[in-house]
Amino acid sequence: PQEVKSLESGRFGDEPVLMKSKLDVPVFVGPKKNETAKMVSDLKKVDVIVVDDGFQHRKLSRDLDIVLVDTTMEPELFTLLPSGNLREPIENLARADVVVLTKCNLSENLEWYRKTVAQYSELVLESDFEVSLPKKRAFPVGPKVVCVSGIGNPRQFEESVKKLLKPSKIQTIRFPDHHRFTDADIRRIQRAVSGKETLCVTTEKDQIRLPEMGIDWVVPQAQFKWRKNAETEFEKLLKSRILDRQKRK
Template sequence: MSVAQIIQDAWNKQSRWLIFLRPLSWLYRFGFTLNKKIYQFGLKPRYRAPIPVMVIGNITVGGSGKTPLLIHLVKYLQSLSVRVGVISRGYGGSGPFPKIVSLESVPDEVGDEPCLIVQSTGVAMAVGSNRQESIELLLKNYRLDLIISDDGLQHWALDRQLEWIVLDNNRGLGNQKLLPEGYLREPVSRLKQSTVIEHSHSPKSGLNMHLEVAEPYLLNPQVEQAIVFDPTLDYYAVVGIGFPKRFYHTLETMGVTQFQCHEFPDHYDYEINDLHFDDMNPIITTEKDAVKLLPLMKEHPTYQREIWVVPVEAVLSPECYSLLNKQLQQLGVEINLG
């Protein structure tokens, strides 16, 4: 087990030994605060795009439901005839950056989440660590009304007009400590400065979302077994995401109770050996992982084990749509409400 995984497990368990990392958390807070002030006082320039920018992010490390929310918002905005584009860091991709993401793009070049976003929405998207270059590349190739930044909440070099922070109440804020003693990227007080979307099936706020499971589908339909999903089988749960326990909970709500957990680091680059087990029981995984696994299936067409993918869709409260429409109108973004 890697050091990162050990710390991740300690965060989830709120282990007492994390207190020994407190000096590093103080150092992180100092560096983070200094960097933020440098941009706030204009000692470093901030890029302001010619069209409004909306950042969707979180203050925690690991999964919060941000990507399903972004995908849903893109589809919603497209339905309102808003010409939306998306930028992302392209974590895990080799570039060269900045780079346009297309339906033919592969995770090794642009990252897994950008591939999933474009495959799900067909949105104009560019990736790269330099957000300004990504935006300029998009605007060079597309006529857009709005840019959505996938993450980048702490990227102070990018000026933004709108921020939505996803707060996953299923996971919470842990010990409410900054990295690495806890899994907070920013202090809890940051939640008071932006629009907070509560991710929960039992929300306390009117601005909330939850994830609903869609029908599982077979990633490699060329296998000879039946293609009807059976929740009573024994599965290998193969996941490389930030918060695997959410996926396990999803499986249980689907009636899948017999599964062995095989966890990998977030954004993990799978190899075919990772998918070999002693029997032919099927694999079950997330859409994010499926983006990484599909190229392996193409490289190994004789692979016969069933790989089932569980898609999830974000469901937003009516208040979220009302607020978004109001915020966009205030920014001068035209929306067609029919």
């Protein structure tokens, strides 16, 4: 296990580096979550350790399990691998203390997710996903756009770019999630924008991994937003678990 102390995505991974760049908190990575958490508790004076992707991690005792459900996923994929995207049966959502429905503002199946998840979870909160352009930059009307992405859901990113920039022409260059860009990839991207007045758009996560190539990237900012009174409900739950843990010390 080690602390993320630089923005080297090749060493630490793109998501940990992105967290480090955005959050004023220590970020640690390691092959085993329980060992990494032990290292954090030994080295840092912390009240809370947030573990990414820890719902299936049996060796790490937890005080609060939060499961996020992407409501833009087609309902037929809300089933076990390999036919779907789930690592556990749907009924195991009952183990979670709270389920957060995400991207509700972009979902065509929100009611289905509400009804399905409510069968297994007593506390279901909702959130939206909003994307905005950098405010300190002016953009032309109807620009030509090249979208470069290596993420799990490139179509959603590309649709957001279309809504924000309303391009006259758009070219998409897709890579697998967490892709490490090769020299051939860089040449491919440079050819797509060579000699053209084109806006080159990528995601925050991809910008972390993209090497310097003389391109003035447009990087839309993604933002998570709670719906209705969800933030109040979540904070109440979080504070109660922290207090419970402190009482047991």
